[in-house]
Amino acid sequence: MTRIPVQLRGFLLGMALLPFYAAAQTTPAAGSLADTWNGALELPNSPLLLTITLAEPPTGPRTATLNVPIQKLANFAFSGVEVKGDSLILLSDFLGLRYASRISADRQELTGIWKQNGEKWPLTLRRGAPVAVQVPVTRPQDPVLPLPYQEQEVAFLNPTSKQKLAGTLTLPAGKGPFPAVVLVSGSGPQDRDETILNHRPFRVLADYLTRRGIAVLRYDDRGIGKSEGTYATATTSDFLTDAQAALAFLRAQPGVQPKRVGMLGHSEGGTIALLAGAQLQPPAFIVSLAGMGVSGSTLLLRQQADLLRTAGLDTARMRQMRQTQEAILQIIRTTPDNPPAIARVVPLLKQASPGVTESVLTVMATQMTSPWYRTFLTLDPQPMLNKVRVPVLALNGSKDLQVAPDLNLSAIEKALKDGKNRNVTVQQLEGLNHLFQTAQTGLPSEYGQLSETFAPAALEIIGNWIATQTKR
Template identity: 50%
Template sequence: MLLSRLLACLGLLLLLSGHLSGRAAAAPAPHLTGDWQGSLSAAGTDIPLVVHLQQQPDGRYTGTLDSPKQQAYGLPIASITVRADSVVMRLTAPAAVLAGRVSTDGQQISATWQQGGRSAPLTLRRQGTAGSAAPAVRRPQEPKAPFPYRAEDVTFANAGSGIRLAGTITVPPGNGPFPAVVLVTGSGPQDRDETIFGHRPFRVLADYLTRRGFVVLRYDDRGVGQSTGDRASYTAADGVTDAQAALAWLRQRPDVQAGKVGLIGHSEGALIGLLAATQANPPAFLVSLAGPALRGVEMMVRQNEDLGRAAGLPAEQLAANKTLNQQIYLTILQTPDNQQAQAQVTKLLTEIGMNAAQARQQAAGLTTAWYRQLLAFNPEPLLPRVKCPVLALGGSKDLQVAAGPNLAAWEKGVRAGGNPDVTAQELPGLNHLFQTAATGLTDEYGRLEETFAPSALAVIGDWLARHVKK
């Protein structure tokens, strides 16, 4: 969510340690129904996790995940595979895999948590009472019926990719036609509400903008929720074609002003918006929410450094991490052959003490098509080609996409192409999700009750209102 996939989606800053090995024993599948609790170690902080498993009548397991410290409860586990003493659980939000083995007494699962190209050991122990209720999470901004607008679940085609995308459209009262907005999520598999830690920021944003007279379309990423398509080979280029399909579908609706259909992208969604704005049939306007405008490698190095510093890493460790990250990123960029790149990255990681199996796993995650495209991202020739009005916003406490340098790049780059209609604004005290934050660290996201700062909503709504009246 959120360039969350750049370093462990949803803020679990995983340390590079631990790896499961060995063969599954030929034993009966264990009975896993119940509650399992463990703790991840991340940047010197323990992150408790609780897994709730339930066996269905057909023998399948279903389950959910809680992260109480982050106030995230009921995160769905997309699939659970049990073979002999082996269990693999896959989540889509966050995009993570928990793979482990069950002890002979059935009371413990020794596992690794794999996410964002990183892994960490995780031991889950069976708890005494199954099905315990998760504490209520306060999300006071969550829209509640009845609504003064119409909401409808819809599907539309990306014909070029042969997929169908599913989403929700909200339409103001009255006959219209109305100006319209497409919301594009950040990195990693995201649903239409961009759900994260019990927050649904896109639902809050859609509610606010529809109340202000805009038709709003938000949709599940391809391969997520009710949208079809393959996530395994997904890159931002695919995201652009999905966003273009959404824009085209909206323009054809009789209740939409075809010439006033724009795009709001969050994090990687803003990168997708930038690419869409430089191609045929661009959006009528573009709003970047914490969107990157620096080169991919520069952005990644800065992100890792900011998060490490905020987490309290000493200066010497920050410097060592920066040097290693730069070496790894440049190696990947300069070595197009994946096998060769993985061998070189594996060597760099084993030289700092990582075991070979773990290093190979890390290297594979860092050389996916998605990651390669991100590292190679160069916005400099793109920004001057944007001719539509642009609003670029960033929070002063954003540790994932630093507001200062990225906002400056947005403004300078768009203006360089002769487009004066660009507004770049840093919003004080807000994090990457545009919540009012104390630290900006990702483990704070779920603890905050606020989903989207009202001040940020007002800036977006006021800017849009001014521009659709032109």
């Protein structure tokens, strides 16, 4: 999950979504604004800490870059920097933002208004060390002790990779055996709760389902938390074997009905759950939350278009970005050796992100030629979906900008029904984003601003559907 590609790991051109690193401190000349400036947007549910680095090269115009650590946005270049008297204005056509500020007399503080996507917030930036902000540790839907069910730390072996995975098993109160479900997380290194921006959607989901009489197993990705293995070199196929190992372990647990154990996945996990349905000993039922029904390449291009359009990018720039993205994907698909592929990709990234240093662009290109990324680009779930015979519930939010609901839900439904699956439920949930939160824009920048972790209506749909399948 959901990183941005908060929950698809594919790189979104032009947004410079890179692992965050601290901006270098500089010693400004007298009266110069060249330095790192720190502040926090006072958003409704929690402040958003950000850093802006201003540079004044000996020749050429001033430049500015934006870093938002909690959103893993680093070294994003503003398209315009204007200094007029005691005013500084920063512009980003791409993000649809304008920051107009007043420079203090001692040039140590910027006070102004941050406008973005039709909204505005006061923002004060100060030179030097980052400001201290209070970020909520818990969210309103996080379960509160004491819990009305059993919760156990467990570990199980993946017989394919020979590594142990660690997780949490929750068992309903009362006498079993109970139906059960394995939760499979989205892309990127995820813990068992699928934690993102202090939201823990899998903890909330496990709590809801367990209270409804369904045992739930959630686990740390390989190499994450208490699980063994190496995450960096793993592909979707490897994560599928992890999910199958979790399924086999859950079937063998006392208090669980072995013939009524299903699999629920989110984002990449939703795709993995669908793929598991085509394997030997498939899950008894499948819930795919924002899973994909088209190829990885198709998904990335649509994801890019939706995010750029919603962020306010003009049509001409969007067209240019798509052409660059297509060229990069073609290079990766047709150049199997990483060094020459990286050498060809970096100049294209430079065109799309002129404010980003070449060393950073090389890191980006390296990520885009990783085993996971190469596998993802060629992954097409359609042939496997034709083989799925177990009941399937596929859900997407109407504001999901990472896995487009119209494109993917229709593809999933068609492939399943073409394969003669007679128990398929597909539903688009109005107003929900990629994380199944009630959202305004659907942009990943909104995820942490929302207090809701998982829309109650979506939880109810999932719970009711699983209850119906496990009573048969």
